[in-house]
Amino acid sequence: MKFKNQEYEELVRDLINDAFYIESRSNRGKISTIRQCAEVVIRKLLNSHNNNKITLGDFDVIRDLEAASSNNKLLIKSVRKLQKLGNKCTHTQTPQPITDENVNDAVNALLNLYASLFVLYFKKFKFGSNSEVLSAFSILPPIIRYIVLEELYKDDRSNISIIDKLSLVLLKAFDKDSAMKWIEKRKDELSNILPYTQEAIAKIESIYGKSHAAAVIANAPESMYTLCLERLEQVSLVIDERGLLYNSFEQAKTLYLEKGILPADSQEYRDFNDIMEFVYLGRKAEHNEKLDSQHLYTIIN
Structure with a gap:
């Protein structure tokens, strides 16, 4: 039997609440609960039913994760x-x-596990x-x-969608300097x-004709290096003018429920919906005034 999100919804809600929403919770208690969250994510990664025992240090679990992820070092290290x-x-x-640093380390490792779900998905359905x-x-x-994009880029350094999105998400997750350093470090490669x-x-040619396709080429930036800088x-x-629309699951949840669920008319969409539903399980929707007042300008970036 396969992993089903619905069977874990109540458990995950409790775990997320205890790990992230109770301010008075001790650091020791937070990490213990994050470890339990991780076990559920591993069940998801392995598509494991709840009858199967899952513990982080189990040799068979590690072996199965290595096989499922092609021995992804970030996943196993996390x-x-x-x-x-x-x-x-x-x-x-x-x-x-x-310490608080211990908690941050645990949270970052858990995020790596969540991200691994998407890495495996995009190994099956090409990103872009x-x-x-x-x-x-x-x-x-x-x-x-x-x-996700950093892991995908390691295996597919010529995928222009990965390059474009990764250079931009560095800006959003960190800052402009981080994005600029990433682009400049790869200037020679991106220029080719x-x-x-x-x-x-x-x-484009098949839909709009040769002249339109030629115009697209003529008006395109010289290379991905140029495109990344422009973008x-x-x-x-x-x-700088409007700020980020969202920076957490909680800030983005309302938008996810309104715009992020794809029509379930293909296996590609059904698989993606399933992962998105899972990573948002238990997350409380935080009121986000920016979603009320702006035109969702970052959705396509």
Whole structure:
């Protein structure tokens, strides 16, 4: 039997509440609960039914994760990190204080697990091949998108959609300097990549004709390096003026419910909806005035 989001909805709601929404919770308690959250995410990654026992340090679990993720180092390292922190907070041989830094480490490792769900999805369905999926993907916290895109880029350095979105999400998750450094470090490589694919041009030609396709090529930036710089300046100006629309699951949840659920008419869409539903389980929708007053300008970026 397969993992079903609905079977874990109540549990995840309790875990997310105890880990993130109770201000008086101790750091030790937060990490213990984050470890439990991680076990549920691992069940999701392995498509494991609740009859199967899942613990972070189990050899078979690690082996299965390595196989499912093609031995993704970030995923396995994050599981090990959560196991170590969880043990520290669960067993009584560690009486030393648990710090805020320990909690941040646990949260970051959990985010890596969430991101791994999307990494596996985009290994199956190529990133950038579906514009509707890309738009829905953008309704995730920037840090999640950054982790996903950074992992995808390691394996596909010529994918122009990954390059474009990664350079922009660096701006949103961190700052303009981080994005600029990433682009400049890869100047030579990006300068040799065209900002369009032959498949895209062929599609334009088949729909609109050769002259239109030729005009698209003539008016396109010289390379992905040029495109990234132009896009970075454009989006940076908008963010400077209006700020980010959302920076967390809570700030984005209302938008996800309104705009992020795709029609379930293909396996690609059904799989994506399933992951999005899971990562938003238990998250409280935070009122976001920016969504009331702005024109959703970052959805396509």
